[in-house]
Amino acid sequence: MSAIAERVKQIIVEKLGVEESEVTPEANFQNDLGADSLDTVELIMEFEKEFNLSIPDDQAENIGTVGQAVAYLEENVK
């Protein structure tokens, strides 16, 4: 697992209060990890803060799963 993936997992565990084992690449924040729309907004903000980047709204809308978040960040974090 990449360093980015590991940090993403920790943020999700912390913010959503789920077990690490639940945070699989396919896991959807809302359908699988119990997040509501506000939790998802907060997660995106946490990613922005942790990785020091800004995720535009139209990009954020496409981040619904753990894997999508990791992929986006691996591509955009410098």
Added chain:
Amino acid sequence: MSFKRVVITGMGALTPVGNDVPTFWKNLVAGVSGAAPITRFDAEKFRTRFACEVKGLDINDYIPRQEARKMDPFTQYAVIASDEAMKDAGFDTDKLDLDKAGVIWGSGIGGLKTFEDEVLNFSEGGRNPRFNPFFIPKMIADSASGVISIRYGFRGPTFITVSACASATNALIDAFNYIRLGMMNVCISGGSEAAVTNAGMGGFNALKALSERNDSPETASRPYDKDRDGFVLGEGGAALILEEYEHAKARGAKIYAEMIGGGMSSDAYHITAPHPEGRGAYMVMKNTVENAGIRPEEIDYINTHGTSTPIGDPQEIKAIEKFFGEHAYKMNISSTKSMTGHLLGGAGAIEAAACILAIRDQIIPPTINHFTDDPEINPRLNLTFNKAQKREVKIALSNTFGFGGHNASVIFKKYEGD
């Protein structure tokens, strides 16, 4: 139409002198002060460096961390007190008509810490507008009633009353009236506050409203004492379950007391100072006694607003003497704020609980920290100084007065069956 009767069937309290009703009451009767140096933030530079904080509380013992972090402390306190009250009331929730169950809560300020944290974050983060999505729902004062409503599935009237330090009393009056009118069967009511923050202490210090007796926090709240120098900020809250009498009887509920009246008035005088002759205080007691349909002489105990400020205390006393006449010297009067500090929008809730428990146990909690008589306070009054007093208590009145000149009072009566 005739009004329905309203009884109290459950109570919960989270206070500076105890984190549940039995501890709260035991310490009130014992005359224990809840004041101590501030631990919530670094108060080193503040004029007042002590407060009546809730102590030894691990929120996660009551609310899972993931839920708790989406609540401001004033909502956490509301939930903890409500959980105790609901458990105490012992409802079979399968049988409750949830559309006729409400939550009417009081808070003077709402999510002050949340507001402070978010604005500090904004300011320290280069004024980058990255506000947390939970900021607004955590901060707005109604969130306590919303969270409790969701927690218990109560779908009747749910909202918050805001009238500064009278807020919780206004909540109780609204809950009482809606049940009297048949609009609800059951209501979780009360109030909470969590203002021991930088902004809360700094703001009240700027008003010169707080005691600055930093060398002796536990004796700082001394209502009616000649050397009182301001109130001591408190935090926490209490929840009461108000229930329509026939509804309570039908399910065999334990009944603590009957709520028989609620009244309001306004000073229309000054945004923070009370009317010097106690005009509003007089009228609120008159209105409440009339609303309860009793004679003034039937009141055995007044839990006063009595915050320990130089100008606030005597005006309430003058109003009591004017309204009750000779009876003022026959009843017991006390300010439990001498022990709990001033919970602002939560004050009316914990003081209503104190009145109800005084009726249950036939004992008056004291006004502690009385050292020197104030020539402005008539010595014929029994202010229950320093030590609890046993006496017959059938009817008790609780007064609360808020900034803005809002006054609200409620009356509870010993339950004596049909």
